[in-house]
Amino acid sequence: MEDKVKKAYHSSKNIYDNVLTQGSFFSRLYIKVFWSGTDDNEIARKLMSYIPDDFDGKLLDVPVGTAVFTFQKWNALDKAEITCLDYSIDMIDQARQRLNQDIRCVQGDVGALPFEDGSFDCVLSMNGFHAFPDKKKAYEEIFRVLKKGGMLIGCFYIKGKSKITDWLINSILSKKGWFTPPFQSEEEVRSVLNRYCKEVEIHTDGSIIYFRCVK
Numbered sequence: 274m275e276d277k278v279k280k281a282y283h284s285s286k287n288i289y290d291n292v293l294t295q296g297s298f299f300s301r302l303y304i305k306v307f308w309s310g311t312d313d314n315e316i317a318r319k320l321m322s323y324i325p326d327d328f329d330g331k332l333l334d335v336p337v338g339t340a341v342f343t344f345q346k347w348n349a350l351d352k353a354e355i356t357c358l359d360y361s362i363d364m365i366d367q368a369r370q371r372l373n374q375d376i377r378c379v380q381g382d383v384g385a386l387p388f389e390d391g392s393f394d395c396v397l398s399m400n401g402f403h404a405f406p407d408k409k410k411a412y413e414e415i416f417r418v419l420k421k422g423g424m425l426i427g428c429f430y431i432k433g434k435s436k437i438t439d440w441l442i443n444s445i446l447s448k449k450g451w452f453t454p455p456f457q458s459e460e461e462v463r464s465v466l467n468r469y470c471k472e473v474e475i476h477t478d479g480s481i482i483y484f485r486c487v488k
């Protein structure tokens with residue numbers, strides 16, 4: 274399973290940013306047809322706005338991917354201590370090139386995070402849970418390393434919102450390794466976040482759920 278994920282992100286390393294940011298006519302068409310036009314740029318902007326521009330705590334970005342949506346903000350947060358983690362060497366190598374030298378980039382598995390309990394004031398998990406093979410372990414680990422009172426911000430694909438998106442994920446993207454089942458529904462995500470957090474704010478846009486919650 275893990276090798277399938279590495280292979281998938283290796284094969285897409287040169288087109289990943291273009292597809293997610295809708296950098297060409299074809300990627301805009303793909304998003305319009307298969308993702309009901311849901312704009313990842315817009316969701317990323319909303320998530321980043323939850324983090325104050327003068328944030329000076331410890332932050333974990335998992336999975337960082339190529340840092341396409343986060344590098345500008347992370348580079349500007351010069352009082353924060355930022356750690357970025359991803360399973361794919363190809364993705365994290367691209368992130369390293371974009372991020373300031375003092376931002377720590379680690380290759381690793383969200384299911385076995387190499388950090389102490391309560392190490393972070395904020396965890397960002399953008400477009401990760403639909404790719405993580407062991408989602409239960411990923412939640413456990415993220416909430417283990419997040420301090421009590423710390424903030425988890427995230428977004429990812431949820432099933433049951435659009436037939437064409439669900440078809441694409443099940444018939445193509447999961448087979449290639451970009452997505453890994455089983456996928457969660459909105460109700461399942463709400464139930465997990467409410468179990469771990471005292472404050473939960475959840476929104477959906479097409480087949481993407483995005484949220485801000487406090488442990």
Ligand SMILES: C[S@@+](CC[C@H](N)C(=O)[O-])C[C@H]1O[C@@H](n2cnc3c(N)ncnc32)[C@H](O)[C@@H]1O
Nearest residue numbers: 336337338359360361364382383399400404405
């Ligand atoms: C769709 S990308 C999202 C990256 C970035 N956050 C973004 O929004 O562009 C999913 C990422 O999850 C990573 N990933 C998959 N399984 C993982 C795991 N077990 N631990 C850490 N990262 C993982 C992949 O390598 C890939 O970079």
